[in-house]
Amino acid sequence: MHEASASEALVKMVSEEARARGETDGSPYRVARIRLVVGEATGYMRESLEFYVGASAKGTPAEGAVLDIRYVKPLLRCPSCGLEYERRRFTFECPSCGAQGSMIKAGSEFYVDSIELEPARAKEGAVV
Numbered sequence: 001m002h003e004a005s006a007s008e009a010l011v012k013m014v015s016e017e018a019r020a021r022g023e024t025d026g027s028p029y030r031v032a033r034i035r036l037v038v039g040e041a042t043g044y045m046r047e048s049l050e051f052y053v054g055a056s057a058k059g060t061p062a063e064g065a066v067l068d069i070r071y072v073k074p075l076l077r078c079p080s081c082g083l084e085y086e087r088r089r090f091t092f093e094c095p096s097c098g099a100q101g102s103m104i105k106a107g108s109e110f111y112v113d114s115i116e117l118e119p120a121r122a123k124e125g126a127v128v
């Protein structure tokens with residue numbers, strides 16, 4: 001998936017969350033913060049995610065939300081000593097004993113860890 005469609009899906013999901021909360025509460029909510037987990041293997045760049053999320057969020061409850069992106073690296077486990085470690089560039093070698101580790105996390109994660117909602121304030125100039 002490309003950043004653009006991934007970001008669009010993301011905005012749609014968190015906006016629905018804000019709308020549902022607003023309906024429960026009887027007053028509108030907006031998305032204040034989105035905490036996102038992104039695997040490094042996706043190749044998604046922070047700048048493009050911020051750009052696409054910002055663009056998709058225009059006119060939705062997620063407009064102006066702060067994007068917290070946490071990047072996760074591929075994770076390996078050593079079959080010999082059991083150590084779990086982040087993959088270094090060009091090698092699967094265990095940093096402790098030198099055995100070849102196997103991948104237990106691919107680093108292709110892309111999901112919302114959590115979001116923060118807040119009551120939407122009336123836009124300036126709007127009649128309340």
Ligand SMILES: [Zn+2]
Binds near residue numbers: 080082095099
């Ligand atoms: Zn080891």
